[in-house]
Amino acid sequence: MSLYAVFGHPIDHSLSPRIHEAFGALTGRLVHYERREAHPGGLAQALAAFAAEGGRGANITVPVKGEAFTLAARVTARAARARAVNTLSWDNGAWVGDNTDGIGLVRDLTVNHGWSLPDRRVLLIGAGGAAQGIVGPLLDAGIAILAISNRTPARAQGLVWACADARVRLAAAGGAAGSRYDLVINATAAGLSGGLPAPLDAVFEDAIVYDLMYGPKARAFLSHARAHGAREVADGLGMLVEQAAESFLLWHGVRPPTPSVLERLRTEVD
Ligand code: ATR
Missing domain, CATH: 3.40.50.720 (NAD(P)-binding Rossmann-like Domain)
Known part of the structure; x- marks a missing residue:
């Protein structure tokens, strides 16, 4: 099973693991998705350890999206335009950066x-x-x-x-x-x-x-x-769920349905 995670600080309350695991269930995949602390200046080290453990995809959140942009071996056109990366995919031994926000x-x-x-x-x-x-x-x-x-x-x-x-x-x-x-x-x-x-x-x-x-x-x-x-x-709860669905698509090749996930989270965040 591939490993996925969201990196940032503070990261304790990130909803991303719940969202990606729900997408996994909806599309018949077992997704293992964690939260990992990454302080400014610490993302490179955290990502190297993650890749060594089998990490194949990462979401990047505040305050290290700019750092992810500079660390990625390659970035997509939309990440280049945003000058920030919120999604990294492991490809042939290197991180490719994208932005789905x-x-x-x-x-x-x-x-x-x-x-x-x-x-x-x-x-x-x-x-x-x-x-x-x-x-x-x-x-x-x-x-x-x-x-x-x-x-x-x-x-x-x-x-x-x-x-x-x-x-x-x-x-x-x-x-x-x-x-x-x-x-x-x-x-x-x-x-x-x-x-x-x-x-x-x-x-x-x-x-x-x-x-x-x-x-x-x-x-x-x-x-x-x-x-x-x-x-x-x-x-922006819907944006959070939709950017996650786009990241899921990049990693798993299928865009998960979002309405039920959004509905469930809505009852909890308000
Ligand atoms: P983020 O990644 O969340 O966008 P950022 O790059 O630090 O974080 O940008 C924060 C944005 O919120 C900036 O536009 C900032 O305005 P300044 O450029 O003047 O700093 C804005 N901001 C933060 N607190 C604000 C406040 N109390 N009132 C108005 N704008 C605020």
Whole structure:
């Protein structure tokens, strides 16, 4: 039996083992999937030990996705665009890096929630690693405009330049006041401390509002959006399950069904 694991820190509460084992059961495979600590600077050593034990696939989470990108012997085009790796596959004695976060988000938005992306105006709040991982697939999905707003504007500007796409721009100075968007995505880490991203002057009225975080960490932002007129809100649990399904596909050659897994986790995280 091949060995799989998720690496990051903190890793104790990662849902990935539960998700992958459930996918295994749904597709008739016995999947052994563990959690492994990887502190910044420690991923190379952790991965070497894992490969020696028979590790054949790894998911990478905060804070070592960038480190995984530099460690991979080869990376796919979507990982190169995200400049981050969330999935490693062992291939002929070397780790190949990929990134399934963005496609996981797009699948959650379009398949699970039934929201159409072509021609939509999108406001992305945040310009860190999580934001960087999703811009490419959002653009590929045909959105009309991607405005980026960030607490530190220079970082938003850097992401705008890195996208090199005429549809991508800096949100209006001081945030996004006055501009209306169809979809507002929170990709900041503000929810980790239970707070709202600041400054926050987005217009939520009639918008669809999504937080990449899930459960209690997404609550402050989504409650704020709902109180300010958002049409629909959703947290990132579906993205978590969908990115995992894409990793499972890379490793096992079959895309597992996700609805029952998502439904089961939903009752636990809220
Ligand atoms: P991640 O990998 O989770 O994206 P990161 O690369 O450290 O982590 O980026 C964190 C993002 O959340 C950044 O956009 C950060 O804004 P800055 O670039 O100004 O640091 C944003 N962020 C974190 N806490 C925030 C807060 N309280 N209010 C607004 N933005 C916040």
